[in-house]
Amino acid sequence: MLKWTPVAVAALILGVPVTGAGQTSRTLTTIPTPELVPLLSNQGGGQQGGQQGAEGVRFVWADSPSLRFGRALRLDFKFRLQEDARKPGDVPIDFETWELHRLRVGVDGEIFNRLQFSIERELYEREVEDAEEELQTRQTLWKDVYADVNFADSLQLRAGQFKIPFGGETLTGVSNLDFVYRTLGSRYLTPSRDIGLAVHGQLFDEGINYWVGGFKHDGDNSRSRKIQGGDETVAARVTAQPWNQSGGPGILEISTAFMRSAVSDASILPNGLRGRTVMSQFTFYEPVFAKGHRTRFEADVDLIAGPFSSRAEYIWMSDERLEQGFGSDDLPQARARAWYVSGAMVVTGERKNRPVEPRHWLGALEVVGRLERIRFAGVPGEDTPFRNPRAVTIFPVTDEMVTLGVNWYVNRWVKMQANAIREHIDDPERSPAPNGVAFWSQIVRLQLAL
């Protein structure tokens, strides 16, 4: 891991002088969800593509290095590096306190202003390559691999592997998060990427953004080496912007999403969702056996007003457990719900954006705070609660977290984040901390994102 440190430091140093290059590139017309609308032809990087009048091959450095082939083709190259120094409060054994968390490369492109595409691949991601099999996910190292056909602003078609439209924070790009870690609700109750087909577009002068799609499984957050996960997912999400004054006071975006999957017991692996602690990923809620339908619902609000921003989200999930009792009898549904409320303030006065674009050569400073909760339980049955994966009444468990942090935007591309996370699991028998006491974890992340 240490071998990447010089690279990151060099990037940090080299990044400072070219700060100005990035400041002119982006106009915020909507709350950025890059994975969903990365290259709409009349926005952000897409605008760059639409400006070209000259023919021939050109190299452009806007938000990222880019190649333009006249009006025919645009290629934007992407690179993300995240290096972490961390200290978990639950003191796991053999824990890497210094690690390269992620190293990702990719290319976004556009052909004739009609076809957009994105290809991203992790060169390294800890969870995928973790030596401890239980912590591994079944994510591939390929991330976004999709193409978007733009029939009209109100009608676009996306096919390939991309994020299922569910969960405001999950749909926010990993390099544009206000906190080092996504909330546990986003990490374990939202689906993330899968292979599928979706129709999406913007209506009412971009006041409404809609997504409807079908997917092969129910996302790589729902699957691991030890969890089978669901299949045949349908998902829909609607976003409304009742207040959009991006050049002025700010933006308010309200979204809601629904998805449904089929959960089978054909595999010997359990297929319920799991709960793990933030940093050490200790499993405090083991997946239960499920069969039938998995239903998820979420609603989220995102507000940006000058240097201030606030987000809140509520996620609800339910799994049917047909024929999962000891006598193959039906069990009451397993359920989980999560919510968070977060706030961020750019104290150096810049307008809040994701990412923040510093006005001063010393960069911009932001303070952030978040309160979150995730709870796994079930519909109570006639039995006393137990912790086993076929319990009639699931013994509930809740993890409550408070995260406080500081973000230093060195420039458009380089960011340092420091977070302190207080975590408390209310079931002492499933907490990694002795006697179930609350524990603090700390992390400092250096990020380079082109």
Next chain:
Amino acid sequence: MSTHRSGPFVFFCAIALAALFGARQAVAQTTPPPAPDPSDAFFDDTVVHEIRLAINSRDWVTLKSNYLANDYYPCDLKWGTQTVRNVGIRSRGNGSRSGVKPGLRVDFDRYTSSQKFLGLKSFVLRNNTQDQTNMHERVAMLFFKRQGMLASREAHARLYINNAYSGLYTIVEAVDKLFLEKNLGEDSGTLYKYDYPPTDQPYYLEYKGPDSALYVPLPFKPETNETDPQPAPLVDMIRTIAETSGALFRQQMAQFLDLSKFVKHVAVEVFLADSDGFLGDWGMNNFYLYRPTDRNLFTILPWDKSEAFKDGPTYEIFRNIDDVAEANRNRLMTRVLADPELKNLFLDTLLELARSASEPLVVAPEMTPTDTRGWLERETEREYSQVRDAVLADPEKAYTNDEFEAAVEAMRVFARQRGDFVKAAVARARP
């Protein structure tokens, strides 16, 4: 005068009687008779029990197909009229692991730490796939207890999975904290299970160096105090065995082990022809060591005697001691037998075991024996009559009914002849 003289005498007697009566009352008040152990009925070996597990049929199939894994599966357990909800079971064993008739560990507290059944947190259902008689383990443990030694309680049980008969099993009391508290009066120390991977080279208790990681958690696997197993005394004991001079050996070892109890443990295993015990054919195996927190004195506890009896009544008393290369001899037993007094103790213990095994049933000391068969033969016959029907009906057993009957007959022969063979061998071993 007489009245005057008798006054002090009567007063003295009254005081003495009062003191005596008071003392007896005090004894009665401070040491009440021990309360009956609620789990005694579960290990009652006068009957063949019936245990029923209700488990999701997919889980049972998975457990059997993944029988090499230690994954737990939830189920309900019914014994008699009592049902325990949500217990955890897993496949267990080393050589006895089976995907057809899995040996099982049953944990009552797997899914909630406070759940016990009859005061038990767990027990073992031994599948006896390596023992065609199904009786080696139970008879052997009873023989340990007959010699006044600690050993697990055992009984036989018919196991039903989802109401289908799945074979005869042996209920084995787990060696855990409850066992330690019940038998040793405390449980705060460290319990090690000797757990040597079968693929590794056999271990003969040789000193491998001061690094405790060479001993703990393998082959001495901590079963209590797992996060702080305090291996230093164990390493010190092994170093003492290797490095202490002959003159100081017994004195130095006294802090670690009661050598007379150790000799008795080994003697019982040798008498029972256990080829998979402390002096086993594949190095050491099948025992626990327990050390209390405040002392370095280890207690050795027996485990898994399914290989006992198999090699017949002529099993040599110095097997794996004088018939193998020096490098393959158990280091502790080699040191013990090098001490003339301890060697004599070993031989004397073997003679006592021969006497105990062949002891006839005598109802009253002045009467002639009502049953001239020795204890070992009687116990073999008693258990055979208990389990015979259940074995014959066992749909998952790893042998035929004829093989079962032949193995029992071999055990009878062992019971009749072992004592005489051991006595003769001891006589030959004396100078």
